[in-house]
Amino acid sequence: MRAWILSAVIFVIGDATVLAEAPKPVPNEVAAEAKAEAEAKAEAKSVEDAPEEKSGSKSKPVETKHSVTINGQPVSYTVKAGKMPIKDAEGKSTAEIFYMAYTKDGVGDKASRPVTFSFNGGPGASSVWMHLGLLGPRRVKLEDDGSAPPPPYQLEDNEHSLLDETDLVFIDPVGTGYSRATKPEEAKKFHGVQEDARSVGEFIRLYVTQNLRWPSPKFLIGESYGTTRAAALSTELMNRHRMNLNGIMLVSTVLDFQTIAAGGNNDLAHVLFLPSFTAAAWHHGRLDAGLQKLPLVDVLAESEKFAAGDYQLALFQGTSVAPEFRAKVVTEMARLTGLKADYVEAANLRPTLARFSVELLRDKHLQIGRFDGRYTGFVQDRLTETYERDPSADAIFPVFAATFNQYVREELKVEEDEPYEVLARLGLWNWNAENEYLNVADELAGTMMRNPYLKVHVSAGYSDLATPYFAAVHTLNHLKIAPELRKNLVVDYYAAGHMMFLNKADLIKQKADLAEFIRGAVEVPAK
Structure with a gap:
């Protein structure tokens, strides 16, 4: 499985051991007195060192x-x-x-x-x-x-x-x-x-x-x-x-x-991401006038139908897809994502999330959020092909x-x-x-x-x-x-x-x- 892993550094503090000198023998009565004194000191020490039952401690929530x-x-x-x-x-x-x-x-x-x-x-x-x-x-x-x-x-x-x-x-x-x-x-x-x-x-x-x-x-x-x-x-x-x-x-x-990680011959994620691309494009006013004036749910219904139909079929056919059908799919993808048709074609019908995030609003030098495509943030590299960070995370974390x-x-x-x-x-x-x-x-x-x-x-x-x-x-x-x-x-x-x-x-x-x-x-x- 493809995964993005962040490594953690763990600091380990070793235990220190203190060696004490063995006590010398003493007469019985002195030994008994010394023992009692030692026990009293130990008890006082244990009370002194005992952790307080304070707010949030393991002993008393x-x-x-x-x-x-x-x-x-x-x-x-x-x-x-x-x-x-x-x-x-x-x-x-x-x-x-x-x-x-x-x-x-x-x-x-x-x-x-x-x-x-x-x-x-x-x-x-x-x-x-x-x-x-x-x-x-x-x-x-x-x-x-x-x-x-x-x-x-x-x-x-x-x-x-x-x-x-x-x-x-x-x-x-x-x-x-x-x-x-x-x-x-x-x-x-x-x-x-x-x-x-x-x-x-x-x-x-x-x-x-x-x-x-x-x-x-x-x-x-x-x-x-x-x-x-x-x-x-x-x-x-x-x-x-x-x-x-x-x-x-x-x-x-x-x-x-x-369903969320495309790669190799797994095109399923591309199909399932498409309606969310449509939602983000609709929120930012990047769809054509006919779609932009419709309620979001109606636009998404159209996007879902295309994703599960012609789009999925084109991906399934791979290099054997007929040129005319491929051109039709490219045009419809551009219409439903707000991307340019030549960009969709160059992406081989498979624009990734990382690329879509920076391409949708490239002319404004903005990238959109991963957690929430409604959020935007500036990019430092205006030619970047991948998001530099997540603006939706920057906004709320x-x-x-x-x-x-x-x-x-x-x-x-x-x-x-x-x-x-x-x-x-x-x-x-x-x-x-x-x-x-x-x-x-x-x-x-x-x-x-x-x-x-x-x-x-x-x-x-x-x-x-x-x-x-x-x-x-x-x-x-x-x-x-x-x-x-x-x-x-x-x-x-x-x-x-x-x-x-x-x-x-x-x-x-x-x-x-x-x-x-x-x-x-x-x-x-x-x-």
Whole structure:
């Protein structure tokens, strides 16, 4: 599988050993007195050296009380923030996973109150993105279209939080946020598809057990690689812990990596990216007048039909494609992408994301975002054939980092001096996919077949150029489940991109969609 790997440097500090001189023999009574004195000193020393039970420490997570207004109704809640030790079979701690759990106050029957476990992707992303962007009761303050204001940045109450529908537990996988392996040199034991699912699954088991939430309806919500994690977790929780879920919410989905990584003779990704190229071109006014005046959904319907039809056929035929048909496809591609026909031809009908990102607005010396094609940023090299960075990341990453670091200490009272890794460099990741593409869609399908009550919701952003919405549709259409279970799949679409909730209109719609999904997933089906 093609992957872009960022390497991490781990600093290992060796243990120092101090040798003491052996004591000389003394008479019995003197020895007894010396022993008592030594024991007293040792006890005093142990008390002096004992770590304080302070906010955010592994011994005692901190609890704080808050309130927020959601949909016009006041909601009081408690936040517990701290680290959960993950232990091996011998009971030795191998890692600590940092989490922030939000529970609504005044709920008498926990069995009727859903609990949702949230994480983002990467691999290497902390949970901050959906925490302070979509789900939590506090949210980064952005412009309505999701663009960032000038610094300094602020938080505001999130009146569209999902806390009125479900308790929320935000999980930072090992290596992200404040979560760390006990021995830094063994961090790699957590850095892989199955390794990651095992540690996160163990955290969920511990949280559910310690907080008496086994009877509660349980949900997962993951974004980007977090959707990959959610699919793997569905199997891990079922097989290892016999834990069935009520629902899984996938935000910007990638389960089958061949749908997003073109290469060699794999042309599928080119087909599935095309409608997202159309969405980006429409947002920037680069389509012809006839298309530009239509609503985005109508333009995308036309793009999807072409991508799955003539475009896919032309790619399939390769060098045997008839010149007349190829010319027709080139013309239509130019019309639906905003690229010039000669550029499409020179790209052999296969403009990559990197090239499309800088070619679409080349005359303005701008590149468009990968996470969200609506964002733009200047290029330094005006002749570049690949994006120099991601303008959508540049716009929002500093906002989330600044606001979270203030929020976690000021409002959640977590006193932690080590850096909170909003997006960590984890080094090599074990994809369990040698000479093939990672595909966890079969794991999700298997879980759905074994638990026919499991519902799955997919949030898809039209402007997402990292995990295109058409790729998610393709994966769901090929999910190996019984026809009777397809009713358990729900897909909702949004105008923005990877983090569609940054766009205020999409945030409002997504809250309503997810709330409806959760309520439907906990209803007792009629017999």
